[in-house]
Amino acid sequence: MEYNFLCNIFILIVMPPFFVGVINRVKSIIAGRTGPPILQLYHDIFKLIKKNAVYSRSTSCIFRIVPLTSLLIVLCAGMLLPIASPSPISFQGDVILFVYLFALARFLTITAALDTASSFEGMGASREATYGALSEITIFIVLMTLVIIVKSLSLNKMLTHGQNVFVADPSVILLFLAFFFIMLTENSRMPIDDPHTHLELTMIHEVMILDYSGPDLGIILYGASIKLFVFMAFTAMIIFPCSEGPVWAGTGILFLKVLAVSIMTGLVESFTARIKLIRIPQMLIASFVLTLFALLITLFDQRML
Amino acid sequence: MFSVLAVILVLPLVSLVSFLLKNEIKKSAVACLGTSLAAGSGLILLFVPFFQQPHDNVLIPTNIPLVSFAFGVDALSRFFLVVIFGLSFLVGIYGFGYIKEHKKFVNSSPFFSLLVAAMAGVVISKDGLSFLIIWELMSIVSFFLVTAEHENKEVQNAGWIYLIATHLATAFLMMAFVMLSKSSGSLMFGEFVLQNNRTPFLNGLLFIFAVIGFGTKAGIFPFHVWLPHAHPAAPSYISALMSGVMIKTGIYGILRMLTFLGSPPLWWGETLVVIGVVSAVMGVLYALMQHDLKRLLAYHSVENIGIIVTGIGIGLIGVSLKNNMMAVLGFSGAILHVLNHAIFKGLLFLCAGNVMYIAHTLTIDILGGMIKKTPFTAMLFLIAAMSICGLPPFNGFISEWLVYTGLFNGILNSLGHTVLISIAGVLGIALAGGLAVACFTKVFGVVFLGESRSGLLQGSREPPGLLLSPMIILAVLCLFIGIFPWPFLNMVFGAMQIMAPGAGLVDSDHVMSPLVNVSTIFVVLIVLAGLMISIRSLVFKKKQIQTTVTWDCGYAHPTPRMQYTAASFAEPIGSFFQTILRPHVHRDKTTNVFFPEGAVFDEHVPDYAEYNFFEPLFKRIGSIIIFIQSKKKSTVQSYLTLIFITLIILFVAEVWFGI
The missing domain is CATH 1.10.287 (Helix Hairpins)
Structure with a gap:
């Protein structure tokens, strides 16, 4: 068990930047470019960590400790998931901890952004707070639906519910689509936010970290990739639950699943444009309604209504 | 029991002595420190096993037929006494320091001890008459405390609204108690429980009266209207006590009334969940739109009372469905949240007091950058803010976790509309939680971080240790309950068993076991965070660190006025919930499009209720x-x-x- 858990932690620490590279590679292939190497992000992170740092005079200690703490929090949330094998620290009711750990990370990131006294970062913070609150309730509907399907409150049970096959259940497919959209929102990907934009007025996540430099920026990029990985793994596990086989098989399957989701993300990002900022709440409501349908279908399916 | 009663009787004496003293310092010292001392000794008495004889009620007979005063302490009263004495002990110390700095509050200070006595009296009353008398006493005494600055027009108005609201509520309570005593032939609480032969209609009516009467005191939406007026009007240490403890006597009243009414029908629990969700969401939405720090905190009391009421509701549904797990989770979540809210809301109002002390204003949008001048106050506020948002690893998470798991259990173990109600409960609390994060990042970011928006902080300094030390204790408690909730949960389970008698100890063990994992994770997380931050500082010692201005799109001379304000921060949420909030916008339309001059924009959100x-x-x-x-x-x-x-x-x- 301990060995399996170490394996989970190892995957969580090592793999995430790779999948960001995959997304970027997919995008560059479709755009007809060669694009950066797949392992570019590892290189960037190491380079940034070796650099010196510049801080704004307006910032306080909050600004300095947030990147590391939110990295740890996101890692902790990832460890609750059955990544390659069931997580030993999972318990009844850990779904709530899972969501609230991300809320904690969001709280800290917003605070750090406001610490810089910049109006651009204030804008990003305000948007993050709004969209975060709205996507959080959608996450809760997804979780409630999964709770009803597996009749358990633990993520382990929820994402390893025995079946190793494609779950062709209408509610599960709806959940997958909705959660895929939440994944894009929470990680500030297209069509909600463009991770490569340079216009501060329209950004969300990227604008909040404008004032970071050097090692802190590296840690933030790394943390963002872990968060993306956790969300992509969760999305994949909704439709392909984690297998209960040996850990090497679990790792291999996980790799393929997350690879598939990254390619999907890359495709979505290549073929959609960033939507107007004022349209984002409408998109969030759309995904909310989608999950609500999934929940109702499940309720009727389980004869609870 | 006698010892607790003695402590409570000492408090009016303290108040009397303080009334008679002329010297300002002595007057406030006797009132605040005397109360603090009495509350502290009361707290110790509650925990010393020698003084814990649970069933020795004190009966004071009178010559009037049917009238005798009964007092007693059971597990539920004991829990609320711990909350009352605990917070009063700390607030008393703070109050002394606060009054020293603000001499205008000296004359109202004797009422402080009376308020503590009345609150403690309410929870130990065991008969209808003494309960109502002490309840009224509590309302009137707190009225005098709210109107401490009675020369101020706004404070007078707040006082009136409070007085009217609290008396209308008491009218409902009187009706309820008259009906109860008529049906049971006695005014004793014990008889109310035993003589349970009322019709379902009468029980339902009593339930509704209790929800309106006690709900007004607790601040349930839409009966919360007095809260956002009274809390900002009162001096900060009194706001801390009122928001932290006094509104909880309303929760105590609802819980106590439920023990009289026998086995609850399903609709009671469902009504409470709906009321709780509406209060939670509306409270936090209005809080987001406020420009005054204490008014904002007052609306957050509405939100937290909503969470508590949701917990009570899910507990009641559990009792009606004979589902012990749900009952245990709901009631213990609600009761633990009473304690937690007392701690973090007390701390937040004391922080507001510090802000008043430091900057002499509570208007959020003209503050800023306080963390550099007063790091202690800022850190204390941060801890309290994270706790009130229910974020791990602080105490708010534990009680919200209990309520959430109760609601999830409700989804799994019920059918039909109860499932939908439980789902609404989860969504409501989740939305309130997300918006609370937005609200408190706004407050903390705008008031404490960034640059000062005005010259208010010139020459300001950290408040004296007398003000800070009780706050540090509260902050430590926030973290302690978050990572080590068991001693408090044992107390909560004791009180919970009065609400759900069927729930044995087996069920509470079932609740405890997941919390072991939670606290292990929290401890590991905190230790790792500490370790990583120290490694970081070691690494950074070798690096060259430069400082410069904030990047503002290449703009070379950013001024503090260019910062994002609280109003602009809350704007996206405000416009998203426009149809609910109905903001009043006042815009100066005369501005020239091509050559803009000074423009005026003014927005405020009137309370719909x-x-x-x-x-x-x-x-x-x-x-x-x-x-x-x-x-x-x-x-x-x-x-x-x-x-x-x-x-x-x-x-x-x-x-x-x-x-």
């Missing part, structure tokens, strides 16, 4: 009264006629409904 529910209601009632007044000639006969008509109506109610 206050302006669209209570104001028309009172206007209607007022017009009826004026109509009656104009018809009669103000003679004795016409008054007698009115009394006669009222009597007939009551008589009909008695005969018809058997109330």
